[in-house]
Amino acid sequence: MKRSFLIIALLTTTLLQVGCENTVEPISAEREDTVALYGILDMRSNQQIVRVEALRSTILSEDDGLDGVRVRSIVVGSGTFQEWRDSTGTDEVGNPVSLYVSDFRPEAGATYRLAVTREDQILAEAITTVPAAPGLLIDSAVGDESSLAQTVYLRDMNGAPQGITVSYTMIDMDLGNPVTIPVSYGQIVETPVTQLNFDVTYWSDRFVVMNALGRDIDEPGVQLQRIELSFDLPSPEWADVESSNLLDGLGFFASIGRYSYSWLLDDQSVATMGWIDAQ
Secondary structure, three states: OHHHHHHHHHHHOOOOEOOOOOOOOOEOOOOOOOEEEEEEEEOOOOEEEEEEEEOEOOOOOOOOOOOOEEEEEEEOOOOOEEEEEEEEEEOOOOOEEEEEEEEOOOOOOOEEEEEEEEOOEEEEEEEEEOOOOOEEEEOOOEOOOOOOEEEEEEEOOOEOOEEEEEEEEEEEOOOOOEEEEEEEEEOOOOOOEOOEEEEEOHHHHHHHHHHHOOOOOOOOOEEEEEEEEEEEEEOHHHHHOOOOOOOEOEEEEEEEEEEEEEEOOOHHHHHHOOOEEOO
16 A cells, blocks of 8 residues: 555645646557546545646657646535636646646545546546545453553555544643543554554553653653544545556546544553543
């Protein structure tokens, strides 16, 4: 998945700069496709960006450019419609690139059809379904201050969760303001799975939390306000980023979901950590 993160970075940078590593070579003999499309629908952002390239068959031939090109998307089954506006950016060597932008946040479980058209002719078309939110089950926390942990179960998914993070919102009673401290659990699996179990290791997370607060491990006066699990889940298209997955045209189009869950830690476990329960 390292390459998938590279593509995400290139396509969703807030500076609208797009790298050329993942572009289709715009010259190819006997080419019938006229454009290439690159983009993702990203639940982590309120603004979606795709890159569109005009193609040509030989180095001497002229491409049709992007005059009159429109990019539109629709939520399949609901009819919700987005018209994307054209914009510009630069690649890493300063060459201009054509971008299309739309202001919305994709919905978990929704299927989106995106089309690049000119005069009602479809030049490129792609479909992606944003992964639905997995189900969450949690065992009771067990253990003492040197082993306290709680097993989390993620169910009904099709992907490899990435960027798994458990965040603790704490209140230092000497300061009074809540502080959220993330603890990274990384990527537990490399390949798509339908279910995943892992332990939230409170006993070791406690060291990270107390260090972030500038306190000794057993120092009192700290309240626990909230525990939150968050992670990203890529759509199935990420399984093969090397090949074009468009229905028409060339390029790559996919989606990535962002999910958060919160739960209450029982008061005895909170006390075991030496914290005050303020959930």
